[in-house]
Amino acid sequence: MSKTLLKFIFLALILIIVQVVGLNHFCIFGVAMAFAYIYLIIHLPLDLNQNWVLTVAFFTGLIIDIFSDTLGMCCLSCTILAALRKPVLRLYIPREEELTDPCPSMSSIGTSVFVRYSLTMAMLYCACLYLIDAFSFFQPVRLALRIVGSTLLTWIVLLAVDSIVSRSDEKRL
């Protein structure tokens, strides 16, 4: 338990630093941004109490917000994402009990499921974030472009992060 916790804290630190220092200043065509830190929410163990999931998500968002000076936006998006995590997972894996590793990753839930799961989560998060950011449908085309672009980029980043994390796990094993 403590090992998992330490691993998670380490992962959180790394992801937040990467996000704050690197990915926040990285914007393709002015529309696509990557949000690596949502891997934390995606990767939280399935048997973890929902309250903890929400709390972790909220504070992750808060930290990102503090660093990127967008107080409230990431908080709200992350909280919503955490709330939607279980329903989305249910879409792809009907039976949770069969999982060997409670943390959803390519190795634990299978590549195809994880790909779809991460894509859905990335899309939800980007939609949330950009809707909160725009707070209106004033420029719907630009809004859609930003959502789609960021979703794809975030998805790729999520897959990359997952492969790195899974490999490090395997090595350790």
Next chain:
Amino acid sequence: MRNLINFFFRYSAWILFIIYVVASCFLLFRNNPYQQHVYLTSANTVSAGVYSASASLTAYFNLKDINEDLQRRNADLELELLNMRGTLAAYKEKDYDNTVKPDTTLARYSYVIAHVINNSVNKSHNYITLNKGELDGVKPEMGVVDQNGIVGIVNLTGPHSARVISLLNPNLRLSCKVKGHNHVGSLVWEGGDYTSAILEELPKHAEFEEGDTIITSGYSTVFPEGVPVGVVTKGMRDHDENFYTLKVRLFTDFSTLSTVRIIGDSMKEEIDSLERTSIEPNKKF
């Protein structure tokens, strides 16, 4: 209580979710000017909608007050209008005063110009109210005429108003004669048609023709002699056949009465005191 705790435990995730969302929204709207602006403006739109809806509802409840206010305002304005009219009427009276030539029959008489402020023609006993009273020199038993003929006799006076017994009142009997003859009769209104009256008690040897003018006799201090009253339209015998009764079409149009003259007799007191010293006669107007 237990159920409440159970409830909180079961839905703790939802409650926590709501708390986090509220906290996020709080941070969001508090720290981001754009979102704050959008929130405020949209909130204003919403509140404006609510306010306008509630205003349109409560407006109906306020209608009573508004109506009262308007009535009050209306009353004020009407009062002002009336005052203005009064001023205007006063000026008109002055004008009228200047245009009226001094009548030789009125030499002994002075007159006060007055306006009719209330009048009736359709009752059995009609009265007229004038806008001049004691302060203008109007006293009871003064005669009232207009440009056409006799109107009535002042009955009661107030400081600024006077009540006149209209000729269209059976209580008023007026001493009249046919113009050019000295046979005196008594003019009285019998009700009904306000354009005609009856000249009674005309001696049967009196001469008259239809179309003759009836004038006042001057046998009282109320009216000077010779004020036109009307024309004879029909003559008929009284039932006791000693007197004639004439039907007289009145010159005065009582339905359109407006400006009248109140006649004051400077010799009234003198004559009255003289008459009082003798045997009290039957007063005839």
